[in-house]
Amino acid sequence: MSSTSSPARPARPGRKGGRGGLARLGPLPWIGPAVLLIVLVVLWPVYEMVRTSFLKISSSGFVRGSAGFDKYEQLFEEPSLPSVVLSTVVWTVVVVTATMVISLALAQLFNQSFPGRRVTRWALIAPWAASVVMTAIGFKWMLNQTAGVLNTVMTDLGLIDGPQDWLGDPSTAWPWMMFVAVFVSLPFTTYTLLAGLQTIPGEIYEAARVDGTNSRQTYLRITLPLLRPALLVGMVINLINVFNSFPIIWSMTRGGPDSDTATTTVFMYQLKNSDIGQSAAMSVVNFALVVVMVVVFLKASRWNQEES
Numbered sequence: 611m612s613s614t615s616s617p618a619r620p621a622r623p624g625r626k627g628g629r630g631g632l633a634r635l636g637p638l639p640w641i642g643p644a645v646l647l648i649v650l651v652v653l654w655p656v657y658e659m660v661r662t663s664f665l666k667i668s669s670s671g672f673v674r675g676s677a678g679f680d681k682y683e684q685l686f687e688e689p690s691l692p693s694v695v696l697s698t699v700v701w702t703v704v705v706v707t708a709t710m711v712i713s714l715a716l717a718q719l720f721n722q723s724f725p726g727r728r729v730t731r732w733a734l735i736a737p738w739a740a741s742v743v744m745t746a747i748g749f750k751w752m753l754n755q756t757a758g759v760l761n762t763v764m765t766d767l768g769l770i771d772g773p774q775d776w777l778g779d780p781s782t783a784w785p786w787m788m789f790v791a792v793f794v795s796l797p798f799t800t801y802t803l804l805a806g807l808q809t810i811p812g813e814i815y816e817a818a819r820v821d822g823t824n825s826r827q828t829y830l831r832i833t834l835p836l837l838r839p840a841l842l843v844g845m846v847i848n849l850i851n852v853f854n855s856f857p858i859i860w861s862m863t864r865g866g867p868d869s870d871t872a873t874t875t876v877f878m879y880q881l882k883n884s885d886i887g888q889s890a891a892m893s894v895v896n897f898a899l900v901v902v903m904v905v906v907f908l909k910a911s912r913w914n915q916e917e918s
Contacts, residue, residue: 695874705795713795737794743861750777802847806839853899
């Protein structure tokens with residue numbers, strides 16, 4: 611019997627070419643929706659914000675023509691602007707620093723084994739799970755001059771002579787708003803640092819103990835350097851969130867009296883009632899400040915460089 615070779619199957623036309631066409635698109639089909647979302651949610655609002663800052667807009671929302679740089683000139687002539695910018699800097703530095711220090715301590719605590727650790731971890735999520743506005747309003751009621759629980763308790767204990775208007779005076783309103791801002795920022799930052807601590811291999815600590823390194827040296831030379839990526843993430847996210855924080859201040863004081871308890875974000879919203887174009891100009895300035903602040907911080911921290 612003679613063996614016969616079976617005829618080769620003809621290649622399906624167009625299949626290779628179609629696959630090659632899809633391959634030429636690369637990752638675009640996968641990242642396309644994300645890019646489109648960024649364009650619609652981030653880039654387009656930024657464009658509209660910048661465009662609006664150069665327009666004359668009536669209080670009813672009608673465009674009355676181009677304003678050029680007039681809105682920026684009017685903004686920088688605002689007598690409240692220097693104090694608002696200074697308050698924003700102090701607000702950001704104090705809240706972010708306090709949040710990072712307390713979160714680092716809590717992360718160290720939760721990284722240890724102790725009775726009830728799971729319950730305390732769950733309890734820390736509460737300020738994060740609750741609405742920021744709801745939390746701020748809750749503290750506002752607690753600090754109320756006539757019916758607030760803080761005034762009632764402190765009066766009963768003889769700590770104050772009578773009810774105090776805690777949120778009516780900037781000298782007392784700022785500390786309370788900073789306390790609330792730290793309170794709602796702790797969960798995210800603590801869990802970010804806790805995740806960083808749990809990625810540090812235990813063998814490194816064992817080797818340090820064999821070498822005779824004490825606890826302080828181990829923390830400074832091993833824990834903090836290896837925790838640096840988590841610290842940078844927590845710091846950058848907090849810088850952006852705290853600098854742009856609006857719900858806490860607006861819910862508790864609305865930036866008043868006048869603009870004495872306003873940051874640049876709240877001041878921008880206050881300007882909306884009098885001049886939409888000037889408010890848009892403040893938005894552009896605010897956006898630029900955030901970008902510069904984050905870039906300077908990342909540059910100073912050398913986030914993309916390996917430790918020598």
